[in-house]
Amino acid sequence: MSRYLLKRTIMSIITLWTIVTITFFLMHSIPGDPFRKEGKMPVSVYENLLKKYGLDRPLSEQYVIYLKNLLKGDFGDSMKSKVETVNDMIRRGFPVSAYLGLEALLIALVFGPALGALAALYQNKLPDYISMIIAIIGISVPSFIMGTVLIQFVAKNVSWIPIGGWGEFRHTILPAIALSLMPLAYMARLMRSSMLEVLNQDYIKTATSKGISKSAVILKHAVRNAILPIISVLGTLISNLLVGSFVIEKIFGIPGLGKFFVQSINNRDYTLIMGTTIFYAIILIVLLLLVDVAYIFIDPRIKLTKEGR
Amino acid sequence: MNRKFLVLASLFIVAAILVTGCVPKGGDTPKNDAPAASDTPTSGTDTPAAGAAKILRTNNGSEPGSLDPALAQGTHESWVLDHTFEGLMKLDENGMVVEGMAKEYKVSDDFLTYTFTLRDDIKWSNGDPVTAHDFEFAWKRALDPDLAADYAFQLYYIKGGEAYNTEEGSLDGVAVKALDDKTLEVTLEAPTGYFLELTAFYTYYPVNKAVVESNPDWAKNAATHISNGPFTLTEWEHDASLKIRKNPNYYDAANVPLDGVDFTIIDDVNTTWQGYEGGEYDFLVDVPQAVTAKLQEEGNPELVIGGMVGTYYYNLNPAIKPLNNVKVRKGLSMTLDRKTIVEKIAQGGEIAAEGVVPFGIFDENGNEYRDGVGQLIEYNVEEGKKLFAEGLEEEGMTPEDFKKIVILYNTLESHKKIAQAAQEMWRVNLGIEVQLENVDFQVKLDREKDGDYHISRGGWIGDYMDPMTFIDLWWSDSSFNDVNYNNPKYDELVYTAKGTADQKIRFEAMRKAEKMLMEDMPVVPVYFYTQPYVQKPYVTGVYKPLVNYPKLTYADINR
Numbered sequence: 054m055s056r057y058l059l060k061r062t063i064m065s066i067i068t069l070w071t072i073v074t075i076t077f078f079l080m081h082s083i084p085g086d087p088f089r090k091e092g093k094m095p096v097s098v099y100e101n102l103l104k105k106y107g108l109d110r111p112l113s114e115q116y117v118i119y120l121k122n123l124l125k126g127d128f129g130d131s132m133k134s135k136v137e138t139v140n141d142m143i144r145r146g147f148p149v150s151a152y153l154g155l156e157a158l159l160i161a162l163v164f165g166p167a168l169g170a171l172a173a174l175y176q177n178k179l180p181d182y183i184s185m186i187i188a189i190i191g192i193s194v195p196s197f198i199m200g201t202v203l204i205q206f207v208a209k210n211v212s213w214i215p216i217g218g219w220g221e222f223r224h225t226i227l228p229a230i231a232l233s234l235m236p237l238a239y240m241a242r243l244m245r246s247s248m249l250e251v252l253n254q255d256y257i258k259t260a261t262s263k264g265i266s267k268s269a270v271i272l273k274h275a276v277r278n279a280i281l282p283i284i285s286v287l288g289t290l291i292s293n294l295l296v297g298s299f300v301i302e303k304i305f306g307i308p309g310l311g312k313f314f315v316q317s318i319n320n321r322d323y324t325l326i327m328g329t330t331i332f333y334a335i336i337l338i339v340l341l342l343l344v345d346v347a348y349i350f351i352d353p354r355i356k357l358t359k360e361g362r
Numbered sequence: 363m364n365r366k367f368l369v370l371a372s373l374f375i376v377a378a379i380l381v382t383g384c385v386p387k388g389g390d391t392p393k394n395d396a397p398a399a400s401d402t403p404t405s406g407t408d409t410p411a412a413g414a415a416k417i418l419r420t421n422n423g424s425e426p427g428s429l430d431p432a433l434a435q436g437t438h439e440s441w442v443l444d445h446t447f448e449g450l451m452k453l454d455e456n457g458m459v460v461e462g463m464a465k466e467y468k469v470s471d472d473f474l475t476y477t478f479t480l481r482d483d484i485k486w487s488n489g490d491p492v493t494a495h496d497f498e499f500a501w502k503r504a505l506d507p508d509l510a511a512d513y514a515f516q517l518y519y520i521k522g523g524e525a526y527n528t529e530e531g532s533l534d535g536v537a538v539k540a541l542d543d544k545t546l547e548v549t550l551e552a553p554t555g556y557f558l559e560l561t562a563f564y565t566y567y568p569v570n571k572a573v574v575e576s577n578p579d580w581a582k583n584a585a586t587h588i589s590n591g592p593f594t595l596t597e598w599e600h601d602a603s604l605k606i607r608k609n610p611n612y613y614d615a616a617n618v619p620l621d622g623v624d625f626t627i628i629d630d631v632n633t634t635w636q637g638y639e640g641g642e643y644d645f646l647v648d649v650p651q652a653v654t655a656k657l658q659e660e661g662n663p664e665l666v667i668g669g670m671v672g673t674y675y676y677n678l679n680p681a682i683k684p685l686n687n688v689k690v691r692k693g694l695s696m697t698l699d700r701k702t703i704v705e706k707i708a709q710g711g712e713i714a715a716e717g718v719v720p721f722g723i724f725d726e727n728g729n730e731y732r733d734g735v736g737q738l739i740e741y742n743v744e745e746g747k748k749l750f751a752e753g754l755e756e757e758g759m760t761p762e763d764f765k766k767i768v769i770l771y772n773t774l775e776s777h778k779k780i781a782q783a784a785q786e787m788w789r790v791n792l793g794i795e796v797q798l799e800n801v802d803f804q805v806k807l808d809r810e811k812d813g814d815y816h817i818s819r820g821g822w823i824g825d826y827m828d829p830m831t832f833i834d835l836w837w838s839d840s841s842f843n844d845v846n847y848n849n850p851k852y853d854e855l856v857y858t859a860k861g862t863a864d865q866k867i868r869f870e871a872m873r874k875a876e877k878m879l880m881e882d883m884p885v886v887p888v889y890f891y892t893q894p895y896v897q898k899p900y901v902t903g904v905y906k907p908l909v910n911y912p913k914l915t916y917a918d919i920n921r
Contacts, residue, residue: 085804088512089811090435095515095841097528105510135428136582137600145600148386204633209640216637218626219602306628308601321804 061345065338072334073123073327077116080326087132087321106132108323119327128328133320139328142313147295147332149219150302150309154294156225157232161290165237166283169244170276173252184241191238200231200304217306228305232298236290240283248279281348288344292337296329415621416919418901420645421634422625425601430581431567432504435512440564441911445623446589446606447567450478450497450546451558455905455916457722457827459559463492463568463590464546473553473863474521478546478561485611486570487594494540499571501538501548502526516565516825519557521549553863556828563826592618592915601627619903619918638896644919645904647895647911651776654894655709664896667711668906671720671824672891673832674712676769676784677845678884682816684757685767691883693750696742697791698784704889707779711894715739715887717876719829722908726865731829735873738880739887743791750792764794771819772803780888781819810844820844823891824909829872830859836879847884 088094088102103109107118122129128139137145172184208216208227218224251257252275260270302311310329317325424438431443452462461467464478484492501520504511505527518524520538525531537549550557560566570588573580580586584605587595592614593606607622608615626643628634631650638646649657649665657665678685678694685691700714713721717738723731740746754760769785771777781798788794796817801809809815822842824831834840836847837856855875859868895912897904903917 083805084808085802086808089804089807094512095518097524098510098512098515101507101510101514101527102512105508133427134425135430135433136426142600152386201632204636209636212641216640216642217628217630217633220599304630304633306602306626306630306633308599308627312601319802319804 058342061342065342068338069331069334073120073331074116076327076330077119078112080323081112083321085321087323089321106130106324123331128331129324131322131325133317133322133325139324142325143310143328143332146308146310146313149307150311151295153225153229153232153301153307153309154291154296156229157236158291158294160229160233161236161240164233165240166244166276166280168237169241170248170271170279172241172245173248173279174271176249181245184245188238188241188245191234192242194234195300196231196235196298197300197304199234200228200301203227203231204304217304219307224305224307228301228307231305232294232301236294239286239290243282243286244279247282248275251275251279254278284344284347288340289337292333292340295336296333416619418620418623418645418914418917418919419643420623420625420914421637421643421648422604422627423629423631423634423648425627426604428581429587429595429598431564431569432500432509432511432513433581434564437911442595442604442606442625443564443567444591444910444913445593445915446587446591446595446609447564448591449563449566449568450480450561452562453559453907453910453913455913457907459562459827462562463497464561467558469863473550475547475549476557477541478548480544480546481613482544483613484590485613486573486588486590487609487611488570488573488588489611490570490572490588491543492568492590493543493571494546495543496568496571497546498538498540499574500567500569502533502536503569503574504565505536506533511565513565516560516563519550519552519554519560521551523551552861554860555863555865555868556826556830559826559828593622596622603627618915620914623914644901645895645897645912645914645917647893649894649896651708651710654711657896658709658711664898666895666897666904666906668893668895668912669722669908670891670893671722671827671831671908672821673715673718673720673887674780674819674821674889674891675715675718675885675887677810677815677818677820678886679813679816679818680845680847680884681813682767684754684759684763685816687753687757688882689749689753689756691753691886693746693748693753693792694788695883695886696740696746696749697787698886698888699741699787700739700888701741702787703780703783707783708776708889711892712889713892715889717880718835718885718887719832719872719876720824720890723824723827723829726869731869734869735876738877747792761792761794764792764796766797767794767816768797768799769817769819770799770801770806770809770815772806773800777819784888813844813846818844820885821891827909829869829876830856833859833872833875833879836884845884847879847882849878849882852878852882 086108087106088099100109107115119129128143130138131142134142168184168187172181175181204216204227208214213223214226215224257270257274260274296310296314299311299315301307302309313325313329317329422438422441426434426439426442427436428434428439429442429446431447434440434443448462450462450464450467451459454460463480463484465481466479468477469475480492480494486492501517503509505514505517505523507527507529514527518527520536522531522535522537526533526536539547541547554560568590573586573588577586580588584595584598589595589609592609592612594609595604596607597603597605604625604627605622608618608620612618631648634643634646634648635650635653637643654665678691680686704712704714716732717735719731719735721730721732725731725734769781771781778798778800785796785798788796806818810818822832822835834856835842836845837843837853838848852875855871855878859871859875862868893906893911900919900921901917902920904912904914906912
């Protein structure tokens with residue numbers, strides 16, 4: 054196990070370094086820069102700005118400086134905000150996005166697999182059809198439409214629920230619902246097909262013929278096996294939710310990390326682009342590792358290494 | 363069973379955390395609240411119902427990049443700054459420049475030296491008196507090359523300012539000096555007819571010297587933010603909300619009806635509009651275009667078409683044939699139906715352009731500048747067609763050649779619609795078929811700088827109430843002259859107008875310059891901007907200076 058972890062850690066560092074390098078040079082290769090704007094920008098002012106943020110040095114030198122700072126954990130100053138450093142922005146935005154993400158995850162985890170299992174158990178009957186319609190809607194309707202619909206019909210009519218913003222629990226309700234619908238639907242469908250497959254397996258028939266009660270069969274055997282594919286996607290799903298959905302955060306005006314991802318590119322805020330990309334990469338790498346490790350505990354058939362397969 | 367229990371337990375813990383409402387905030391420590399409404403001494407103005415503070419609720423479309431006057435660079439900062447700070451002069455409800463922090467001023471005979479005497483009763487929000495030293499410090503600080511202020515160039519009018527900012531001069535060479543606590547003397551590079559107005563611009567706002575020197579991060583948090591205007595910053599949750607409260611130390615506090623303003627920071631205009639309709643906002647700028655059109659049609663009194671000095675236009679790249687030919691350019695301008703564009707497409711109360719300088723600016727006689735210079739843009743399809751054809755022939759080209767011409771605009775629904783309209787108008791009137799291309803805003807700027815475009819959409823909002831803020835966009839020296847307009851006679855006129863404080867000479871030169879510009883038509887003006895905003899019927903007292911966002915200082919709420 055520890056050898057495996059060590060190997061994974063080394064690979065993660067290499068992956069991360071590759072991401073940093075590719076992003077850095079790619080980002081500098083697109084047209085535009087953080088300071089250009091429509092309007093008066095005399096050369097002197099522009100040059101002062103370049104100098105202040107170290108953009109007047111050769112690219113390779115900038116790269117080395119950036120790596121050095123990165124090793125110290127310093128993502129640098131944002132080129133657009135003169136009030137917060139990139140570390141500040143991530144430190145402030147991540148808990149907000151994570152909170153929203155966890156709330157959405159909870160909703161999706163509670164209702165998604167349950168909906169899917171229900172559909173599988175009552176295959177081709179009414180609960181199946183209803184569940185799957187909900188699932189299709191959840192997957193197909195874009196989140197910005199869902200968000201806007203929720204604002205229009207719920208927030209406007211219920212005074213206790215605000216149209217947007219952040220600060221109290223009531224601010225989180227609608228965005229969490231909007232954010233949860235896609236994962237919920239996805240997990241429902243996944244659970245349904247996986248459950249159907251499991252229910253047809255021999256060991257289910259064996260258990261039933263042994264006289265074990267239906268609910269015990271479902272809970273102890275079917276669900277546990279059916280849930281495996283969901284665990285696999287959970288890693289990516291969680292990391293997506295944790296770093297925020299740009300669209301939801303923009304619509305509801307939520308001060309999370311999500312909008313930094315796109316805004317930083319529009320602004321050509323180089324340090325913020327790098328910071329958010331690296332942060333997201335780290336989360337993804339860690340979560341994927343956790344998912345792989347979790348696998349062993351859930352399914353004894355799976356081994357992490359090649360022997361025994 | 364163990365595993366299931368663990369999963370359930372962790373889910374439960376997560377749920378418990380979420381539901382107890384421990385919502386992470388991005389905020390800072392708020393300042394102690396300004397005294398409640400009932401404590402503020404009033405002099406004849408309405409006292410609000412006991413305990414009910416008059417807080418105006420609105421939205422600032424984007425997180426301010428900084429609330430330090432020297433580092434601000436856009437309307438999302440200036441709107442808040444204009445309410446928390448005040449400069450030597452300020453703009454009143456008629457758009458006139460009047461005394462602010464200064465109680466009087468004197469100008470030398472050569473128009474180069476201004477001497478301001480500050481009011482006696484002016485204080486910072488922390489009680490310190492506002493002194494001339496604060497102004498001297500602030501202006502020099504904004505010119506500091508190491509600070510790299512975006513708007514440092516706004517201070518280049520001061521003698522030695524540009525030299526210091528470009529590291530070719532010293533700090534001492536910057537000709538602004540506090541003669542004593544109440545007297546500020548500044549010498550300009552050249553006579554500048556609109557200098558008084560400039561002192562009302564945020565880059566010229568003072569900062570508390572002692573506070574800034576002792577704490578370089580003073581402007582990053584509400585707790586340490588000190589200002590001299592009608593309101594002070596009491597709370598700032600980055601990206602979420604911003605609150606300002608009445609500054610009891612402001613010399614005119616007695617005439618400020620509001621107790622404060624609460625800004626949310628939400629950039630989705632559709633969401634904020636829903637909020638306004640749902641009663642969560644009392645006031646809103648940035649109304650969705652479709653909503654503005656609808657409200658205008660209904661004649662809804664909650665909509666106010668705020669004036670603004672800004673011009674929307676198309677750049678024509680003279681390096682691309684046949685756009686180098688003035689007849690071709692004029693032909694394009696004459697066949698553009700601006701009336702239809704503003705009435706049917708932009709629909710925000712915009713005004714069809716009559717030149718490059720918008721309405722609302724006063725000339726040397728205190729009259730509307732545009733009345734003195736006249737309508738410089740003609741809409742005449744017949745004449746336009748003729749000129750266009752002549753021009754094409756001169757270049758040895760045909761309408762077919764226009765198929766390769768592309769109108770470039772930054773991705774935005776409104777720009778697309780206007781470009782489509784122009785495309786269609788030119789197709790019908792001139793028989794040409796131009797293409798459209800939308801790109802990211804930054805990419806557009808880059809391409810314009812590199813001359814890599816044919817026709818591109820541009821816009822400029824004036825910084826101060828003088829035609830020069832538009833006229834000098836196209837003189838050869840301007841860093842904004844993307845069309846490389848190079849007319850020595852035009853430059854001479856600009857130079858003349860910049861070099862004297864004699865308003866008669868200045869305005870004559872600027873009128874001539876604008877006429878010359880419209881004769882050559884290097885850019886095709888489309889319309890003059892407006893800033894529509896909405897306010898609830900119970901909100902009164904808001905006025906909108908043309909170069910600023912609506913002023914809420916003297917607003918009142920009477921439900």
